[in-house]
Amino acid sequence: MPTDKTCVIEVVKPGLATSVQDTGRQGYYYVGIPPSGALDQFSLRAANLLVGNSEDAAALECTLLGPQLLFHADTMIAVTGAEMTPKIDGVAQACNVSLRIKAGSTLTFDHVKAGARACLAVAGGIDVPVVLGSRSTYTLGAIGGLEGRRLQKGDRLTSFAPGHQAKEGLELPADLRTPLAKEIELRVLPGLYHHRLTDESARTFFDDTWVVAPEADRIGYRYKQGRALQFRERVQPFGAGADPSNIVDACYPIGSIQVPGGLEPIILHRDAVSGGGYATIGTVISADMDLIGQMQPNHRAHFVAVSMEQTLAARRAASARLLRLREALGR
Amino acid sequence: MSVRYTFGGDEFIFVEISEDMSLDAFFKGTAITRELQRRNVAGVTEICPANASYQVRYDPDVIAPETLLALLKEIDAEVGDAPLELETRIVEVPVLYNDPWTHETLMRFRERHQDPSSTDLEYAARINGLSTVDAFIAAHSGAPWFVSMVGFVAGLPFMFQMVERSRQLEVPKYLRPRTDTPKLTVGHGGCFGCIYSVRGAGGYQMFGVTPAPIFDPVQRLSYLRDFMVFFKPGDIVKFKPIDRETYDRAVAEVEAGTFELRVKPVKFVLSEFKRDPDAYNRSLAEVLDAD
Numbered sequence: 001m002p003t004d005k006t007c008v009i010e011v012v013k014p015g016l017a018t019s020v021q022d023t024g025r026q027g028y029y030y031v032g033i034p035p036s037g038a039l040d041q042f043s044l045r046a047a048n049l050l051v052g053n054s055e056d057a058a059a060l061e062c063t064l065l066g067p068q069l070l071f072h073a074d075t076m077i078a079v080t081g082a083e084m085t086p087k088i089d090g091v092a093q094a095c096n097v098s099l100r101i102k103a104g105s106t107l108t109f110d111h112v113k114a115g116a117r118a119c120l121a122v123a124g125g126i127d128v129p130v131v132l133g134s135r136s137t138y139t140l141g142a143i144g145g146l147e148g149r150r151l152q153k154g155d156r157l158t159s160f161a162p163g164h165q166a167k168e169g170l171e172l173p174a175d176l177r178t179p180l181a182k183e184i185e186l187r188v189l190p191g192l193y194h195h196r197l198t199d200e201s202a203r204t205f206f207d208d209t210w211v212v213a214p215e216a217d218r219i220g221y222r223y224k225q226g227r228a229l230q231f232r233e234r235v236q237p238f239g240a241g242a243d244p245s246n247i248v249d250a251c252y253p254i255g256s257i258q259v260p261g262g263l264e265p266i267i268l269h270r271d272a273v274s275g276g277g278y279a280t281i282g283t284v285i286s287a288d289m290d291l292i293g294q295m296q297p298n299h300r301a302h303f304v305a306v307s308m309e310q311t312l313a314a315r316r317a318a319s320a321r322l323l324r325l326r327e328a329l330g331r
Numbered sequence: 332m333s334v335r336y337t338f339g340g341d342e343f344i345f346v347e348i349s350e351d352m353s354l355d356a357f358f359k360g361t362a363i364t365r366e367l368q369r370r371n372v373a374g375v376t377e378i379c380p381a382n383a384s385y386q387v388r389y390d391p392d393v394i395a396p397e398t399l400l401a402l403l404k405e406i407d408a409e410v411g412d413a414p415l416e417l418e419t420r421i422v423e424v425p426v427l428y429n430d431p432w433t434h435e436t437l438m439r440f441r442e443r444h445q446d447p448s449s450t451d452l453e454y455a456a457r458i459n460g461l462s463t464v465d466a467f468i469a470a471h472s473g474a475p476w477f478v479s480m481v482g483f484v485a486g487l488p489f490m491f492q493m494v495e496r497s498r499q500l501e502v503p504k505y506l507r508p509r510t511d512t513p514k515l516t517v518g519h520g521g522c523f524g525c526i527y528s529v530r531g532a533g534g535y536q537m538f539g540v541t542p543a544p545i546f547d548p549v550q551r552l553s554y555l556r557d558f559m560v561f562f563k564p565g566d567i568v569k570f571k572p573i574d575r576e577t578y579d580r581a582v583a584e585v586e587a588g589t590f591e592l593r594v595k596p597v598k599f600v601l602s603e604f605k606r607d608p609d610a611y612n613r614s615l616a617e618v619l620d621a622d
Binding site for chain 2: 026027028029030031032033131132138140141142143148189191192194237238239240241242246247248249250251253254255256273274275276277280283284285286287308311312315319
């Protein structure tokens with residue numbers, strides 16, 4: 001039984017890129033502030049429900065190399081998403097299960113075995129100030145999370161008092177875990193400036209296998225090793241840049257795919273730059289965005305063109321899956 | 332202008348007013364997005380005006396994609412050609428042109444530039460047919476600019492100068508983007524001016540710096556107290572060249588939390604502007620200077 005009202009977590013080692021994230025902020029993209037929030041939203045919701053939180057509570061997103069955390073109070077935690085085995089005082093624990101941790105215990109993580117981002121939820125949810133409607137960290141704008149940045153050694157985090165008695169050993173069913181494979185399909189609705197591609201490039205983009213480049217972060221994922229894409233020759237419109245991949249600067253949808261110079265496609269994610277002067281050729285459908293956040297450099301993707309009808313069907317399937325999650329872990 | 336509608340996945344609709352940048356395209360987008368805002372449509376979560384386009388984020392579980400598309404077309408037909416009047420504000424932005432910080436940065440990234448042997452200002456003056464850097468600065472600061480889009484990163488304004496196309500300053504972006512740009516750099520790429528709201532990567536030519544913060548999560552200055560982002564699409568900006576002494580004094584005021592921007596409300600009427608842009612711009616300057 002937790003006795004303290006708040007649980008203090010001390011950051012002994014921050015890990016590679018650990019930040020506070022929730023379901024993100026809405027309504028500020030028009031001034032360049034992107035949604036932010038956990039890249040794998042389903043895993044965030046699952047981790048929260050496992051420890052008895054409301055599913056949109058703030059948690060820690062741990063990328064590739066997990067942090068080392070010293071707990072100063074008894075509480076309940078859960079790790080979902082990437083397979084990074086949590087260890088309490090050196091003893092391996094299960095992923096996707098609610099775990100009790102005692103004051104004075106240290107939480108560490110094994111090297112990532114699959115996926116890229118683990119979500120660590122703490123009973124009550126991480127207590128940082130709400131900025132523009134969210135606790136999510138947006139590092140480029142230095143807002144949200146802890147002082148608008150990733151965690152650092154020596155940081156101290158508090159959590160809200162758990163509003164709901166979490167149960168130890170609650171497990172996330174296997175079919176409700178984000179799939180973690182080294183090679184995946186990403187469904188894309190072609191559009192935006194897709195018509196600017198030559199017929200051949202419009203085809204090869206979907207034929208080729210694309211490999212995640214080292215430049216893959218919360219802003220965007222860069223892919224390489226597919227054939228270079230050609231844009232149709234034209235007299236560039238007034239105000240667009242000289243390169244045929246340039247347009248008059250415009251907004252970028254989250255999930256949109258741009259190809260600067262025709263060379264390496266970049267998919268924008270939840271910390272996206274909100275706009276710019278590169279032609280976008282389509283958008284990864286919302287149902288597949290979580291999968292991108294679990295890709296490591298050198299993982300492979302095949303882009304599959306889908307229709308709006310298929311996109312909406314996938315959206316309905318994702319909503320149904322979320323309902324199953326709430327039923328499985330509901331209170 | 333042939334408007335093009337296209338979906339960005341299941342949650343975004345992107346509307347290209349025109350492939351070319353023009354004040355007409357910007358105003359048409361402004362009129363449509365303001366009307367959409369006014370209608371307060373259920374399911375519409377973000378309305379983002381851009382230079383010659385706009386983007387709407389929506390929840391397809393609340394409003395079907397085709398329903399929203401039809402609504403946007405309807406609004407276009409209704410307001411697209413209506414006379415445009417804009418209740419907005421004019422802002423004076425002081426600029427130290429040719430400053431030491433952007434100069435240090437542009438020298439550091441010289442091998443990424445089209446013309447490694449001259450500075451960004453010298454290059455921009457030459458390719459725009461202006462004989463001196465001073466003549467370029469006079470053109471840059473002589474006529475006001477519309478904020479036609481805010482974004483890329485938090486609070487960064489894209490600006491389009493309110494002059495005939497033949498007088499628009501055009502400068503290509505760097506050949507390869509820099510990994511660094513000083514905070515509050517006044518930049519230019521294509522036909523757009525910008526102010527870098529935060530330090531970071533960038534590809535625009537660098538002409539100077541302003542001492543005036545335009546994005547501050549801590550909201551220390553009076554004009555940032557309501558919202559951490561200063562600029563909104565539709566704002567009008569007039570650059571004012573300042574010397575080093577004035578710049579240093581302004582920076583000291585920023586640090587003391589007493590710095591103010593000169594901002595005046597103004598009504599912009601497109602038809603009057605089009606009749607005589609230079610005379611109209613002079614009248615805008617008078618609004619700004621009136622006490």
